[in-house]
Amino acid sequence: MPVPRQGRIPGAGGDTRTRILDAAEELIAARGFDATSTAAIATSAGVPKGLIFYYFPTKESILTTLIAERLPTDPIGDIDGLAVTGEPEVALVNLDAALDLTGRRTIREIVWREADTHPLVREQLRALRTYLHDVTVEVLRLSSPLTAPARVLDSCATAWVAAMFSATHLDRFRERDERDNDLRAVARVVTAGLGALSHP
Template structure:
């Protein structure tokens, strides 16, 4: 499943660990974790099978490392710099751009997480932390950017809507990646305007 990311080779950077993770990411996204053997990962990476186990003592360690390092549960250390005071719409757009969930690499990793969450508890736990982080980060930037005081309930609803929208358009982008039509990107700006308008209207109404 070749994609926009250029596959590394040992002759390029000699980093066997990253080569192994690159290969695992590609093969697991394509065939699933259980159907991907360590031998196949080693072959794809162009390294001896023993080197795979040198870096990753178990096959499961490859999966957990891949997820932790390439789609961390808390990707942004600080979201304060994304806030535009009085402009929640611009703030939401800034948050989405900083998270970069629509990047091809991120979309491949989400395919892996959603697929493997069904059978791997550690992946489910990571997914829960990731969604919680996105929700909490959205609440934080909305509270800081809102021109009116807003209740916790309204912030929660708006954050839930925005996180769902981010995941939705990222999934659409992933399908378009597969079809080779990625240039037609969904516009999240309109959703940001709707969320911002709802935030202000409900806040002003004291909902």
Template sequence: MPGPRQRRTASVDGDARELILDAAEELIAARGFDATPTAAIATKAGVPKGLVFYYFPTKESILTTLIAERMPAEPLADVGDLVVTGEPESALVNLDAALNLRDHHSSVMRVIIWREAETHPAVREHLRRLRAYLHNATVEVLRASSPLTAPARVLDSCATAWVAAMFSAASTDRLRDLDELARDRAEDLRGVARLVAAGLTQLSAAGA
């Protein structure tokens, strides 16, 4: 099971800003943003509290910076290399692997985003942008990989299903990791990718 990132000390590498974000990520995921005092973040990071405010003028800016930098709304600059001509199933699997939503770090950030979206409008907006990006990226790789010309509404439906499947698989993996259970490879996304690709081809052939 992937473990948390290695803890450093400010005296070792002097990278206080990253240490603060490391500490904030860990504490906010465990406690929630509102229940995490700035002083606790400073203590966890091993830096003076004043240094936290040097890098982050407000407590809110710690949260928004953490999300923007560690789970960007547009994580991939280009998905062209993920396309497999005539093989949408493989293209979908490539997209999931490139996004890497199922690793430990991404799962922790998703916990933070989903929880804090309830009370922080900026986080909700970031989540909307991320989901829109994932949807559009999926449409792009499906369009480029499909052996047939797919209607826009078919591409949209397939992309919606695939994005939901990626998030579902990532959530299932996190629950297993929390309980120290082996990940169930029978739940691998390739089977879902096969179904989505089959639906794409059939609906495109039918002109749906």
């Protein structure tokens, strides 16, 4: 069956697609994916239900599109801009700020809830974790005043990414300042370990 071109369906367009995704994001974050119907998404977006399937062939594709587009697995462009020579603790805090998962509340809610039951969401989360681990290794390598062995960088990156993910998961229970203070404390511990296990 041929796919209709945009413009042949009344109301179709980039803004409509965005409205559908915005509505889906809010509803799925609040209710969960399984409890959110395409009819509810259409109503919230102010579009006919059939228009949903013009953009998204299945309900599942709405979820996967949301995660792929709004929680990309390579969200940080300029890694060099995060590094601070001689100050790896500051560089780690810079990395968390650049990632800014705190500003994506509804997407976070969706990811943590749906990762258990939707393999594609789980894979996206794993890919993001791997990417952040590799970025953290590079940021630490560029910032550390010492030469750190690969195994040390790997361990420090693992600890930092776990801390960022944990902090993001707990954001709903605390204020932003608490999160930042906790992460700064973890950054100090991670960089202390980096220094203790490295050599000039």
